[in-house]
Amino acid sequence: DAGVIQSPRHEVTEMGQEVTLRCKPISGHDYLFWYRQTMMRGLELLIYFNNNVPIDDSGMPEDRFSAKMPNASFSTLKIQPSEPRDSAVYFCASSLSGRETQYFGPGTRLLVL
Amino acid sequence: AQSVTQPDIHITVSEGASLELRCNYSYGATPYLFWYVQSPGQGLQLLLKYFSGDTLVQGIKGFEAEFKRSQSSFNLRKPSVHWSDAAEYFCAVDPSGNTGKLIFGQGTTLQVKP
Numbered sequence: 670d671a672g673v674i675q676s677p678r679h680e681v682t683e684m685g686q687e688v689t690l691r692c693k694p695i696s697g698h699d700y701l702f703w704y705r706q707t708m709m710r711g712l713e714l715l716i717y718f719n720n721n722v723p724i725d726d727s728g729m730p731e732d733r734f735s736a737k738m739p740n741a742s743f744s745t746l747k748i749q750p751s752e753p754r755d756s757a758v759y760f761c762a763s764s765l766s767g768r769e770t771q772y773f774g775p776g777t778r779l780l781v782l
Numbered sequence: 783a784q785s786v787t788q789p790d791i792h793i794t795v796s797e798g799a800s801l802e803l804r805c806n807y808s809y810g811a812t813p814y815l816f817w818y819v820q821s822p823g824q825g826l827q828l829l830l831k832y833f834s835g836d837t838l839v840q841g842i843k844g845f846e847a848e849f850k851r852s853q854s855s856f857n858l859r860k861p862s863v864h865w866s867d868a869a870e871y872f873c874a875v876d877p878s879g880n881t882g883k884l885i886f887g888q889g890t891t892l893q894v895k896p
Binding site for chain 1: 814818823824825826827828831833872876879880881882883884885886887888889
């Protein structure tokens with residue numbers, strides 16, 4: 670398997686623009702997680718899905734952030750409108766179940782100017 | 783408050799020396815415990831995990847960790863460090879035990895001197 674795939678790997682945008690990050694989990698994995706990594710706050714869980722259903726979005730910072738999982742092989746994290754403080758590395762991870770190993774993608778490095 | 787603490791932000795060791803990275807957590811029950819490693823520009827890779835049973839856990843790349851309930855600690859060790867071990871190391875807990883909702887420590891950056 671190719672592992673968790675994220676796109677784009679790098680994104681530079683201007684404040685106010687919409688940003689969409691994409692994730693393809695490992696085939697057969699029922700759980701999908703979105704994380705954000707910053708120097709100030711470290712690695713934070715934003716939201717996770719089980720069988721395409723959002724289970725816990727308590728980590729989503731505000732209404733500007735939204736995540737969807739329309740099918741088992743694709744998820745998006747959208748920021749609209751983006752702000753400079755959203756600059757971070759965003760990771761997607763997937764696992765077979767809640768207690769199984771999470772496999773992380775390479776991340777998307779987002780810079781909002 | 784519930785938290786995961788990695789007291790050492792940065793550690794430097796000589797190649798061939800032993801290594802111990804500290805991790806403490808503050809949760810009532812014994813959570814599921816994990817150590818991940820992140821190489822520069824990469825995602826995280828699981829080194830090892832503890833759910834129950836033997837408190838000494840073996841992982842990949844020669845790492846091991848010991849769970850000590852009395853100290854609420856889960857320290858990572860390696861007897862002889864290689865230059866390729868230079869990376870950032872994260873301790874994480876799943877307080878619920880089965881949701882996958884991980885809480886990460888702030889990370890420890892390991893530098894290896896030749």
